[in-house]
Amino acid sequence: MHVLVGTVCSGKLFFVHNKGQVMRRRSLNMPGAIVRVCALLFLAASSAVAQPVSEPWDMAQVVKVWCSGDRDARIASFQSLLEDVVEADGPARQWAANLIVQYRDGNLSCAQDTGYIPAGDQFLDVVTGNLVEVIPDDAATPFLNIPLRRALSPFASAVQLVAAEAPENRLRAAQGLARTLGDVPPTLIERIYQQEQNNQVAAVLEGVLVPALLGSGDADAQLRAINTLAGNATRKSRATLDNFLAQEPAALSGPVRTAAESARSSVHWVIQVSEAMTVAYHGLSYGSVLFLAALGLAIIFGLMGVINLAQAEFVMLGSYATWFVQEALRALAPGLLEFYLFIAIPFAFLVPALVGAFMEWSIVRHLYTRPLLTLLATWAVSLLLINLVRVTVGTQNLSFLTPEYLKSGFTVFGEFSVTWSRLLSIFFAGITLIGTLFVLYRTRFGLRMRATTQHRQMAGCVGVSTRRTDAMAFAFGSGLAGIAGLALSTIYNVNPTMGTSLIIDSFIVVVLGGVGSVLGTALAALGIGQLNAIIEPLYGAVASKVIVLLAVILFIQQKPNGLFPRKGRR
Amino acid sequence: MRRRSFMKGVGVAGLAMSAPGIILPAWSREKVKVGCLFSSSGSMANIEGRLNYVVQMAAQELNRAGGVLGRQIEVVTTDPASDWPLYGQQGRQLLEDERVSAMFGCWTSASRKAVLPVVEENDGLLYYPLHFEGEEDSKNVVYMNSPPASSVLPALEYLMGDNGGRARRFFMLGSDYVWPRTINAQLKGYLQQKWGIEPDAWQEEYVPVGHSDFQSLVNQIKSFADESGEQPIVVLTVVGNSIPNFFQEYINQGISSLDVPVLGLDVVEADLEGLDTDQLVGHLNCWAYLQNAPGAANQRFLSAWANYVQENNVPFSPDVAIDPMVSAYTSMYMWAQAAEKAGSFDVPEVRNAFPGTSFDCPSGYKIKLTSENNYVHRGVFIGSVNRDKGFDIVWQSPETTIPEPFSPYI
Numbered sequence: 001m002h003v004l005v006g007t008v009c010s011g012k013l014f015f016v017h018n019k020g021q022v023m024r025r026r027s028l029n030m031p032g033a034i035v036r037v038c039a040l041l042f043l044a045a046s047s048a049v050a051q052p053v054s055e056p057w058d059m060a061q062v063v064k065v066w067c068s069g070d071r072d073a074r075i076a077s078f079q080s081l082l083e084d085v086v087e088a089d090g091p092a093r094q095w096a097a098n099l100i101v102q103y104r105d106g107n108l109s110c111a112q113d114t115g116y117i118p119a120g121d122q123f124l125d126v127v128t129g130n131l132v133e134v135i136p137d138d139a140a141t142p143f144l145n146i147p148l149r150r151a152l153s154p155f156a157s158a159v160q161l162v163a164a165e166a167p168e169n170r171l172r173a174a175q176g177l178a179r180t181l182g183d184v185p186p187t188l189i190e191r192i193y194q195q196e197q198n199n200q201v202a203a204v205l206e207g208v209l210v211p212a213l214l215g216s217g218d219a220d221a222q223l224r225a226i227n228t229l230a231g232n233a234t235r236k237s238r239a240t241l242d243n244f245l246a247q248e249p250a251a252l253s254g255p256v257r258t259a260a261e262s263a264r265s266s267v268h269w270v271i272q273v274s275e276a277m278t279v280a281y282h283g284l285s286y287g288s289v290l291f292l293a294a295l296g297l298a299i300i301f302g303l304m305g306v307i308n309l310a311q312a313e314f315v316m317l318g319s320y321a322t323w324f325v326q327e328a329l330r331a332l333a334p335g336l337l338e339f340y341l342f343i344a345i346p347f348a349f350l351v352p353a354l355v356g357a358f359m360e361w362s363i364v365r366h367l368y369t370r371p372l373l374t375l376l377a378t379w380a381v382s383l384l385l386i387n388l389v390r391v392t393v394g395t396q397n398l399s400f401l402t403p404e405y406l407k408s409g410f411t412v413f414g415e416f417s418v419t420w421s422r423l424l425s426i427f428f429a430g431i432t433l434i435g436t437l438f439v440l441y442r443t444r445f446g447l448r449m450r451a452t453t454q455h456r457q458m459a460g461c462v463g464v465s466t467r468r469t470d471a472m473a474f475a476f477g478s479g480l481a482g483i484a485g486l487a488l489s490t491i492y493n494v495n496p497t498m499g500t501s502l503i504i505d506s507f508i509v510v511v512l513g514g515v516g517s518v519l520g521t522a523l524a525a526l527g528i529g530q531l532n533a534i535i536e537p538l539y540g541a542v543a544s545k546v547i548v549l550l551a552v553i554l555f556i557q558q559k560p561n562g563l564f565p566r567k568g569r570r
Numbered sequence: 571m572r573r574r575s576f577m578k579g580v581g582v583a584g585l586a587m588s589a590p591g592i593i594l595p596a597w598s599r600e601k602v603k604v605g606c607l608f609s610s611s612g613s614m615a616n617i618e619g620r621l622n623y624v625v626q627m628a629a630q631e632l633n634r635a636g637g638v639l640g641r642q643i644e645v646v647t648t649d650p651a652s653d654w655p656l657y658g659q660q661g662r663q664l665l666e667d668e669r670v671s672a673m674f675g676c677w678t679s680a681s682r683k684a685v686l687p688v689v690e691e692n693d694g695l696l697y698y699p700l701h702f703e704g705e706e707d708s709k710n711v712v713y714m715n716s717p718p719a720s721s722v723l724p725a726l727e728y729l730m731g732d733n734g735g736r737a738r739r740f741f742m743l744g745s746d747y748v749w750p751r752t753i754n755a756q757l758k759g760y761l762q763q764k765w766g767i768e769p770d771a772w773q774e775e776y777v778p779v780g781h782s783d784f785q786s787l788v789n790q791i792k793s794f795a796d797e798s799g800e801q802p803i804v805v806l807t808v809v810g811n812s813i814p815n816f817f818q819e820y821i822n823q824g825i826s827s828l829d830v831p832v833l834g835l836d837v838v839e840a841d842l843e844g845l846d847t848d849q850l851v852g853h854l855n856c857w858a859y860l861q862n863a864p865g866a867a868n869q870r871f872l873s874a875w876a877n878y879v880q881e882n883n884v885p886f887s888p889d890v891a892i893d894p895m896v897s898a899y900t901s902m903y904m905w906a907q908a909a910e911k912a913g914s915f916d917v918p919e920v921r922n923a924f925p926g927t928s929f930d931c932p933s934g935y936k937i938k939l940t941s942e943n944n945y946v947h948r949g950v951f952i953g954s955v956n957r958d959k960g961f962d963i964v965w966q967s968p969e970t971t972i973p974e975p976f977s978p979y980i
Binding site for chain 1 (some may be wrong): 828
């Protein structure tokens, strides 16, 4: 411990030595605070010189309250910690911010009379400041129930806001406060807001201050708040404005009321538009999922007339290939793990493509003239694949890492927000569509495939090897299903039977789009996706399935060959 | 010569073929058959599949200890493929062809309802390991788990109380079949009669079984939460693979348990396997067993399961245990005890022996059957999702509760 103090806090020790005996005794009386700060600095590998801690905390007491105190005692403790942090400077602030964030995130383990927080590979005893390799067996994370976490979360954000220096951390803290201010005093936020240099953080803090400003009774403050609300068109803002306007007429001055009313109507309008956009986006994202699942089928079904019931299992194989790539990266190159989704693309394509090629060679090609038998045979293959995966990997849902860049999403405007994982699936659908069109219309393989689709005998007569074209098309279609599996792995859960729910929807899309037409498939998928997204919020998910199926039946009755019927003779 | 050898061959073959007919009945008198009705394929496979193995594990333990009434247990498993009518059909086969003495089976209430007429017609026995909507008390079914009054209502009361965040608005989202609809009907009655809560404080939505795309519904939950200042919660009664799909979308859209907590009535440890539970901390469930239940009986069960998985190469995780597994495992012991007490495998006699049978359940409670009905008295746990893909115990009942099969709120 002394070595630690000596190396990290040499400045401090100098200070103690120079000032002589009295100071030394004082520092020995409360070594915990100093050592803690030093240890923290050591951990952060900070080169900053330790500064004296003006307000050392009685850590034993704090830990006792945080680990087993009742709700009110804990909230009082958070409150006093926040007050101390505002008064304190540099290292003490950092120390407190780290502690409360670790506590919020469930990393504080409580033991007899002390607590531990993780510090790199080791643990820091928060009372003595010692680093230990292992924590006692009876140390346990205290359970925080929902009301406690609700009370704690704003305090943790406020402490972070005071202590953090990096703008992104301050922004995250401000956003935390924007959810709810809880028991954090608005005056503190006002003070921080006045001094805030970063525009983004200041904008968020403005929103945090709204309720306080509206309640202040000062017309200028209220106008400022209304302005903020008008610029932030959410349902929450609308509700705040509604509540504000619902006050007694005498409580509001004329200009404030007019401003609030016009802000309310503009917010309302933006919300309406953004909600419509949300529905359209949901349709687009569901449509892209359908398209990805159906595209491979469209090619196989369209070209060879083979109804491949194992298609959905190729989707599953694609997901499993992605998972194996993830696990391989985790073991071999953890640095690249974040990008496993992109590294997995070739594997997710090739593995199902090879399995598909093998299946075509061993089973399907013998049955080209007997469609009913292909139906049975491919169904058998589908069962085989499901059970093969079940026996080798297991039935449980696979755990996929959600890379940092795919977590949550962003708000476009108003209530229209977009999640990255859905955006990725739309992106994959777009790329796959372009790639497939390129292969079909710009390569010799595509030319042969189109020729074979249009007229098999004639294509054979002019020298196209229809056998080889069939095999390659089957592999290509299987590989596309694999890409779908990759894109779905961040949205749905992955298990051996994941494909079974996709296969029927895929067939509907293919038939509706016109057998063998890529653009038709895309359009049909988008159409079904949109219809679903529009009906679901109105009549529920069950009704939307029924209505969509009825609509498809009616459409097929009118146009039996789908949206884009194939030209030419069969 | 040729003809003679042919005749000889036929004779040998005939003898060999008839031999099992002669040998088997004598041998099978030694064994007593029981049946399993759990799906190994379809939407329910990931969770129901485990129950097949745990029943076999219990049978193996009993067999090693000498069997039941001196006879070894043989478990006949089926695969009803998550297809509700198929449960009835395969249940009939078990009862009429296999002549099983007892069946352990069904997860969803829809499947139990399919088996119910079959067991009643054949006077069979079905041990049902799930907590469910109640409103049923057949003499041919042993309800191993709790009706809503001793599972769902305590959990809801917790969420509405000071320690749960005073929930006052309810988004009820379920799969579209009998269990979610009955549960929600009871909840609505309960909220109205006991708390005086008005119907505009809830919204009820149903999805088809196996539904996987929840983006629009999660969006509806968001706007439901924004409608009023009072604390909203989601009462989730979707089943099977819809559960992880729902939570995945919940994470993706960035809603935490601080905003809108989810009370997942069918959510078990196994549903969390593929999810990033850091984002799910604080969502709740309620069962008669949680993997973190204290006590030596639970430790014994957990290590027995881990060993069984390793020895038999079971395709499920050795370190995940869920309530229906424990309930199914316990069923076998409850049945064996009743049969021993009755001195017979005949259903009417076994049934008469039920009252007074009890078992030290891995949940830590001494569970028992009384003469009042066929519901087993169980304890109640409320769990909260933690970072380790499990549930912390938030609350547990001091004693087993007295089951009330029929709800006064419907």
